[in-house]
Amino acid sequence: MILRVVALYRQPEYFRQLLALAMPIALQQFAFAALNMVGFVMIGQKGDAAMAAVGAAGQVGFLLAVILFGLVSGAAMVAAQLWGQQDVASIRKVLAISLWLSLGISGFFLALSTTVPERIISFYSQDAQVIALGSAYLRISSGGFVFYATTSAYAFILRSIGNVKTPVAIGVGALILNVILSYGLIFGRLGLPEMGIIGAAWAILIARVLECLTLIAFTYLSHSPIAASGRELLSFDRRFFIQAVRPILPVALTELLWSMGITTYNAIYGRIGTDALAAVNILANVDNVAFTIFAGIANATTVLVGNKIGAGEREEAYRYGARSIGLAASLGLCVGAAVLLLRVPILSLYQVSVPASESAYRLLTILGTLLWLRMVNMVVIVGVLRGGGDVRFLLALDGCTIWVVGVPLATLGGLVLHLPVYWVYLLVMAEELTKWGLGLRRFFTRRWIHDLTQAVRTA
Numbered sequence: 001m002i003l004r005v006v007a008l009y010r011q012p013e014y015f016r017q018l019l020a021l022a023m024p025i026a027l028q029q030f031a032f033a034a035l036n037m038v039g040f041v042m043i044g045q046k047g048d049a050a051m052a053a054v055g056a057a058g059q060v061g062f063l064l065a066v067i068l069f070g071l072v073s074g075a076a077m078v079a080a081q082l083w084g085q086q087d088v089a090s091i092r093k094v095l096a097i098s099l100w101l102s103l104g105i106s107g108f109f110l111a112l113s114t115t116v117p118e119r120i121i122s123f124y125s126q127d128a129q130v131i132a133l134g135s136a137y138l139r140i141s142s143g144g145f146v147f148y149a150t151t152s153a154y155a156f157i158l159r160s161i162g163n164v165k166t167p168v169a170i171g172v173g174a175l176i177l178n179v180i181l182s183y184g185l186i187f188g189r190l191g192l193p194e195m196g197i198i199g200a201a202w203a204i205l206i207a208r209v210l211e212c213l214t215l216i217a218f219t220y221l222s223h224s225p226i227a228a229s230g231r232e233l234l235s236f237d238r239r240f241f242i243q244a245v246r247p248i249l250p251v252a253l254t255e256l257l258w259s260m261g262i263t264t265y266n267a268i269y270g271r272i273g274t275d276a277l278a279a280v281n282i283l284a285n286v287d288n289v290a291f292t293i294f295a296g297i298a299n300a301t302t303v304l305v306g307n308k309i310g311a312g313e314r315e316e317a318y319r320y321g322a323r324s325i326g327l328a329a330s331l332g333l334c335v336g337a338a339v340l341l342l343r344v345p346i347l348s349l350y351q352v353s354v355p356a357s358e359s360a361y362r363l364l365t366i367l368g369t370l371l372w373l374r375m376v377n378m379v380v381i382v383g384v385l386r387g388g389g390d391v392r393f394l395l396a397l398d399g400c401t402i403w404v405v406g407v408p409l410a411t412l413g414g415l416v417l418h419l420p421v422y423w424v425y426l427l428v429m430a431e432e433l434t435k436w437g438l439g440l441r442r443f444f445t446r447r448w449i450h451d452l453t454q455a456v457r458t459a
Contacts, residue, residue, distance in 0.1 A: 014323055018300050024168040025159070026296025030289065050197050052274050053133035055281035056124035057117075059266055060138060061145070063259050064109045068149055070255025071105070072098050072156040073302070074248035077386055079160035080303050081451070084310025091157065092228040093240055097248070099153040099233065106149035113142035124263075124270040125277060133197060140201035144208030151212045154219055157226050160303060166218055174211035178203050250391035254399035261402035265428060268414040269421055276421035278352050279359035283425075286346060287367060290335050294375045297324055297331075301383030309388060314449050321384035321443065328379040332372030339368035362422035366429065373432050380439040390448035397438055406431030 075098035079091045112120065121134035155167035184192035185199025195202070220227045270277045301324040308317035343364045347357050381398050406428050413424040442448055 014304075014320060017304055018297070018324070021159075021162070021164055021300035021303055022293075022296035024164040024296075025299045026293045027168060027172070030292035049127065049129045049274065050133060052125060052127065052270070052277045052281070053121070053130045054137055054197055054200065055266075055277060055284075056121050056130060056270065057134040057138040057141065059124055059263050060109065060113055060120055061141065063263050064106060064145055065148070065152075066255045066259035066262070067105060067252060068102055068152045070252040071101055071248065072152045073255075073299075073382070073386065074251030074391070075153070075244075076156040076160040077251065077302060077306055077389060078244055078247060079157050080306030080387070081310030081389070083161045084307040088225050090240075091161065091226060092232050093237060094244055095153065095157045095226055095228055096233045096235070097241060097244055098157065099150065101252075102149035102153045103146060106145040110142050110145045113138050113145070117142075124267050125274065126271070127274050130274060137197050137201045140198065141204050144205045147208045147212035151208070151215055154215055154226070158219070158224065159299065160306070161225055162303070163224065166222075166224075167215060170211055170215050170218065173214075174207045177210065178207035181206060247389055247391050250395045251386065254391070254395045257395075257399035258402055261407050264407050265410050268410050268424065272414055272418075272421050272424070273355075275353050275356040276359060278356040279363055279421060280425075282347070282350055282352070282356075282360040283363040283367060286339060286364060290339055290367070290371060291375075291378070293331060293335070294328055294378050297328060298379045298383035300324075301379060302387040305384060305387030306389075309449060309451055312451075314446075317388065317449060318446055321387070324379050324383055325376060325440075325443070328375045329372055332375035335375075336368045336371035339364060339371060343368070359421050362420075363425055366422060366426050370429055370432065373429075373436055377432055377435050377439060380443060381435070384443060385439070385448045388448040389450035390442070393442055393448065397435055397442070401434050401438075402431055405434050 075094050079094045082090050082094070117135035117138040118131055120138065121131045125131060125134070151167075151171075155171070158164070158167050180190070181192075181203035182200045184190035185195045185203055186197065188194025192199070266277070266280065269280045301321065304320050305317045308314070308320060343361055346364070347360055350357070350360075352360075381394060385394050385397075409427040409430055410424055413419040413427045414421075419427075
């Protein structure tokens with residue numbers, strides 16, 4: 001058994017390809033998580049209410065981001081397999097579908113966020129101060145939704161053809177700009193007016209606009225293979241659309257159901273109390289940083305597995321998936337241990353109440369202990385099964401499990417038994433355990449390997 005495991009990892013080509021794709025993505029995710037944490041540390045200086053308000057408003061952006069991730073990653077899943085056959089014309093058609101669907105969804109979120117922000121924020125908190133601050137923040141920051149949707153559509157198709165450095169470099173630049181502007185506008189530094197958390201909202205809006213314009217300009221000025229003409233973006237091939245959307249929509253629906261479950265968790269945490277919601281926001285920041293390396297592995301695995309399947313190398317696709325799962329488990333244990341060791345230094349960065357700090361400490365303990373489990377699930381679901389086009393099984397595994405297992409347990413713990421937030425979070429981990437068992441079982445059957453290019457190419 002040990003010799004078989006050693007033999008599995010004796011392939012320099014796998015590591016070369018994985019690092020080439022995963023490192024830029026991981027660096028971008030790390031930059032995003034680290035800079036986002038810096039932003040929350042700055043906001044945290046304004047107290048629990050400001051922290052909770054931005055966290056509640058951020059749930060709208062989170063919900064949109066996850067739905068868009070499902071849509072554009074589903075498109076990238078198809079594009080990755082098409083790139084394995086060098087079918088550039090079909091990839092541009094997939095880009096057009098991804099772009100227009102993303103714009104439609106983001107436009108809907110923009111309309112809600114600018115017309116009824118108070119109702120949205122009140123779903124997450126009953127605190128009048130949190131609702132007022134969160135609504136003002138959301139009205140401004142939601143202006144970047146359409147630009148973020150456009151960026152996502154282009155960035156993920158670029159990734160699917162192996163160009164991860166361009167969207168990463170531009171994305172990191174936008175994040176740095178966002179933090180600098182946030183610092184100036186929150187505290188009135190760098191010659192900018194002091195605006196509190198409203199300044200943070202303007203900072204994210206400006207960064208989103210510039211990120212989008214820069215990525216589009218680079219794509220077309222560099223004559224990228226995905227640089228579709230206006231005619232290609234506006235043309236509509238009904239038969240191709242139907243064939244391409246069939247595997248894409250289940251992925252988007254999966255992410256919709258999952259993200260609605262996550263936002264329901266946060267609504268339950270918010271009902272426990274403002275200090276509980278502040279503690280969960282601290283957890284989320286650490287969680288995002290811990291996830292960075294695994295986001296790189298998962299997204300790289302999607303591309304590698306998809307390319308192999310598109311090229312007809314099914315057994316090699318299976319081996320690539322197995323290697324990535326093993327890496328996720330090993331690294332998950334290491335990163336989890338680091339979280340446990342750094343709990344106190346991390347909490348010292350935030351100026352929150354004692355109850356919020358104590359709850360956050362316990363939440364970080366649970367996160368560090370079970371991080372390996374969540375990381376394996378991420379690579380199995382986002383990397384392997386999605387790269388293999390196993391969209392219907394993923395809809396049941398990732399989209400439904402959260403509502404069958406996680407949300408009922410969170411509701412029971414938080415709203416019925418009135419448990420502390422950390423016990424509710426521990427109950428939620430039953431969802432991850434369920435997905436872990438079912439996901440690995442599916443992987444070993446090999447029934448997750450589907451060639452999506454045949455139907456699209458014949459359309």
